Amino acid sequence: MQLNSIKISAIAALAVFLVGTGAAGDISGAGATFPYPIYAKWADAYKKLTNVGMNYQSIGSGGGIKQIKAKTVTFGASDMPLKPDDLKSAGLLQFPMIIGGVVPVVNIVGVKPGQLHLDGAIIASIYLGEITQWDDPKIKALNPKLTLPNTAIAPVYRSDGSGTNFLFSDYLSKVSPNFQSKIGANASVQWPTGIGAKGNEGVANMTKQTDGAMGYVEYAYAKQNNMAFVTLTNKEGKTITPSTESFQAAAANADWATADSYYLILTNQAGAKSWPITGASFILLYKQPEDPVPVGEALKFFAWAYKDGATMAAALDYVPLPAALVTQVKKTWGSEITANGHPIWK
Amino acid sequence: MAIIDPRHAATQLIYERVFRTATLGAAILVLLILGGVAISLVRGAWPAMAHFGFGFVTHEVWNPVTDEFGALAPIYGTVVTSVIAMAIAVPVGFGIALFLTELCPPLLKRPIGVAVELLAAVPSIIFGIWGLFVLAPILQKHVQPWLIKHIGHIPGIGGIFHGPPFGIGILTAGLVLAIMVLPFIAATMRDVFDTVPPMLKESGYGLGATTWEVIWNVVVPHSRVGIVGGIMLGLGRALGETMAVTFVIGNAHRVSASLLAPGTTISSSIANEFTEAVGDLYTSSLIALGLLLFLITFTVIAIAQAMLRRLERQAANT
Numbered sequence: 001m002q003l004n005s006i007k008i009s010a011i012a013a014l015a016v017f018l019v020g021t022g023a024a025g026d027i028s029g030a031g032a033t034f035p036y037p038i039y040a041k042w043a044d045a046y047k048k049l050t051n052v053g054m055n056y057q058s059i060g061s062g063g064g065i066k067q068i069k070a071k072t073v074t075f076g077a078s079d080m081p082l083k084p085d086d087l088k089s090a091g092l093l094q095f096p097m098i099i100g101g102v103v104p105v106v107n108i109v110g111v112k113p114g115q116l117h118l119d120g121a122i123i124a125s126i127y128l129g130e131i132t133q134w135d136d137p138k139i140k141a142l143n144p145k146l147t148l149p150n151t152a153i154a155p156v157y158r159s160d161g162s163g164t165n166f167l168f169s170d171y172l173s174k175v176s177p178n179f180q181s182k183i184g185a186n187a188s189v190q191w192p193t194g195i196g197a198k199g200n201e202g203v204a205n206m207t208k209q210t211d212g213a214m215g216y217v218e219y220a221y222a223k224q225n226n227m228a229f230v231t232l233t234n235k236e237g238k239t240i241t242p243s244t245e246s247f248q249a250a251a252a253n254a255d256w257a258t259a260d261s262y263y264l265i266l267t268n269q270a271g272a273k274s275w276p277i278t279g280a281s282f283i284l285l286y287k288q289p290e291d292p293v294p295v296g297e298a299l300k301f302f303a304w305a306y307k308d309g310a311t312m313a314a315a316l317d318y319v320p321l322p323a324a325l326v327t328q329v330k331k332t333w334g335s336e337i338t339a340n341g342h343p344i345w346k
Numbered sequence: 347m348a349i350i351d352p353r354h355a356a357t358q359l360i361y362e363r364v365f366r367t368a369t370l371g372a373a374i375l376v377l378l379i380l381g382g383v384a385i386s387l388v389r390g391a392w393p394a395m396a397h398f399g400f401g402f403v404t405h406e407v408w409n410p411v412t413d414e415f416g417a418l419a420p421i422y423g424t425v426v427t428s429v430i431a432m433a434i435a436v437p438v439g440f441g442i443a444l445f446l447t448e449l450c451p452p453l454l455k456r457p458i459g460v461a462v463e464l465l466a467a468v469p470s471i472i473f474g475i476w477g478l479f480v481l482a483p484i485l486q487k488h489v490q491p492w493l494i495k496h497i498g499h500i501p502g503i504g505g506i507f508h509g510p511p512f513g514i515g516i517l518t519a520g521l522v523l524a525i526m527v528l529p530f531i532a533a534t535m536r537d538v539f540d541t542v543p544p545m546l547k548e549s550g551y552g553l554g555a556t557t558w559e560v561i562w563n564v565v566v567p568h569s570r571v572g573i574v575g576g577i578m579l580g581l582g583r584a585l586g587e588t589m590a591v592t593f594v595i596g597n598a599h600r601v602s603a604s605l606l607a608p609g610t611t612i613s614s615s616i617a618n619e620f621t622e623a624v625g626d627l628y629t630s631s632l633i634a635l636g637l638l639l640f641l642i643t644f645t646v647i648a649i650a651q652a653m654l655r656r657l658e659r660q661a662a663n664t
Contacts, residue, residue, distance in 0.1 A: 159597030187410070210512065
């Protein structure tokens with residue numbers, strides 16, 4: 001019945017309502033679901049410290065962009081950076097807030113975490129349905145020491161639109177022209193094969209219970225579920241294990257200094273230690289906000305989170321921004337966000 | 347009898363008017379809400395309908411990257427999962443209702459009745475999680491391999507049990523839906539069977555009819571309308587169920603002859619993609635899916651009403 005679609009819009013409306021009616025002085029934000037756990041944790045700690053609350057509604061990146069454009073929230077959050085032109089026409093500023101990594105995981109009898117090694121081209125072929133067996137010569141060539149069974153590969157993908165999907169499909173598009181022309185990069189794409197599971201937990205579970213399955217999840221899920229993650233060949237040909245260090249390496253090696261409006265996707269970055277499927281989650285703010293007070297409060301919150309939120313982020317397996325990048329972001333705040341010609345951030 | 351006090355009568359009249367207006371308002375409110383939903387759905391769906399035209403319902407492609415959208419796969423999935431659910435839940439629900447009203451020992455009547463009602467109260471997300479963690483692995487390891495091995499090779503019907511056993515897919519979604527709609531169908535039918543006047547049944551028994559004959563010739567004909575109503579209630583829920591289906595259907599925008607293959611339904615597509623849908627055409631296509639579901643449900647209810655009217659006419663003629 002139509003009830004369910006009504007339910008969805010009702011929830012969305014309620015979420016927006018709740019965001020809009022936060023207590024005076026509170027910061028309101030809406031958007032990406034991927035950083036929600038850490039934003040919520042930061043908000044809780046910050047409230048205890050300063051008595052300033054931060055209401056964040058994880059309604060999805062698309063919803064976050066819509067809400068900030070409708071000016072119902074102080075800031076929006078998106079897992080995909082907006083293009084510089086879109087930002088300019090909307091009068092928005094974006095900057096990265098937190099980093100995460102996507103990790104391919106497998107379920108092959110006898111293969112332990114970190115044992116299987118793959119490269120982007122092979123993963124693209126698996127998700128295109130071109131490589132269908134685990135004992136394919138191409139996979140064997142990369143794993144001469146492993147005995148791979150003659151099991152069919154069951155590719156598992158995220159069915160719900162997500163930043164995880166975007167990073168994964170963006171990476172595969174960068175390394176495989178075939179993948180780019182047939183599928184492309186987006187928060188939801190049309191997979192030609194495999195099964196769709198809802199959320200990280202769905203993909204993790206589906207992969208665990210299907211013999212021969214391959215999936216991709218956020219790092220925290222692979223780690224906490226002790227799943228058989230895959231090591232990858234990065235842009236410089238090095239074999240990389242997914243870890244906080246390798247995600248941070250990708251962020252540090254990225255050329256943020258020259259990137260217009262921080263429009264930078266961290267997949268397939270250069271650097272000997274960079275994990276190739278890394279991504280940042282972004283914050284969107286108005287450059288000339290109508291009401292500068294909450295924006296000032298939000299900037300204080302973000303500055304605090306950069307400085308004191310790192311351990312909390314690490315505890316949830318998120319990766320804090322490299323120090324140099326934080327300095328650059330703060331400089332951008334000072335020069336770009338103004339009220340009546342005066343910078344809000346000093 | 348006391349003489350009616352005219353003042354009392356006057357206040358009564360006012361009360362009556364107020365009450366009448368209030369109930370009228372409530373009734374009109376339903377129409378307004380329904381109209382509002384329809385209008386906002388059409389408005390939201392308009393960009394997609396204008397762009398894709400009728401091809402929206404006949405194309406299988408659902409590609410957010412290239413902004414090409416077709417609703418065939420979700421429509422197919424919605425219809426097929428609902429058909430599977432009804433094929434299982436209607437006979438079983440009918441059986442439960444008959445057993446409870448006609449055959450059940452009085453001692454068991456209450457426990458089973460309460461159990462059926464409790465089953466109806468279980469939130470759909472619980473069915474989804476149960477389907478994914480409990481039912482899907484059982485189907486994957488034991489049921490689906492058997493189906494593929496023994497039925498999968500028979501020409502003709504073999505095609506519906508073809509392909510790898512994922513555990514989740516159209517069939518699993520249909521089974522979970524069947525369990526979810528079963529209590530609605532069973533409870534409605536039981537209530538209807540209970541309204542059959544005992545005198546009618548006892549007359550049947552008095553004439554020497556067996557229990558079977560009383561059920562088929564007295565109970566069922568007397569409650570035809572209610573039976574159809576119960577089925578429609580269940581079908582309505584099956585068509586629109588979102589969360590449980592999303593967990594177990596595999597969420598693939600593909601039309602596949604095999605029931606073991608992953609598919610998608612209208613409501614689960616919306617639930618999956620609405621939050622992260624960026625771009626007007628994409629959002630509009632998702633709303634257009636909602637409009638289609640609205641139309642499908644509307645059609646189902648219209649058919650049900652027509653059937654009920656025919657049944658009532660038949661009943662009046664006999």
